[in-house]
Amino acid sequence: MEPRIVAVYEAVSEVFKDSKKIFKTPEGMGNESFPLRIKLKPVKIFDEPVEFKPLIPKLKFIKNKQKWTGHLMGKAIREIPVRITS
Incomplete structure (x- = not known):
């Protein structure tokens, strides 16, 4: 698969902790919830991915x-x- 850019986002918050699961944990990573997060604001979502x-x-x-x-x-x-x- 060739690398593509599908969107651009701007970080609009400081890092914060939240242990609520928001997606399935990748295999082999146990029960990881990835608690360090930031809020993002979409700047541009491309109709077609950019090479x-x-x-x-x-x-x-x-x-x-x-x-x-x-x-x-x-x-x-x-x-x-x-x-x-x-």
């Missing part, structure tokens, strides 16, 4: 363009600067 790979050369926050996945792995949420280089 990510063509954006990599323009994204200044990705320093190593060949190993870009290492910059994003392990981060479900990442702050991205608004400005894109031309």
Whole structure:
């Protein structure tokens, strides 16, 4: 599956704890509820997913363009600067 962007959200709260289950826990993670959360506001939800790979050369926050996945792995949420280089 090719990487795609389906939406952009803005964090609109500080981190808070809530142990209420909101989705099924992935297999092998026991009874994890992922209690650290933030409130999100949708900025843009795309009608069609946006291909990510063509954006990599323009994204200044990705320093190593060949190993870009290492910059994003392990981060479900990442702050991205608004400005894109031309």
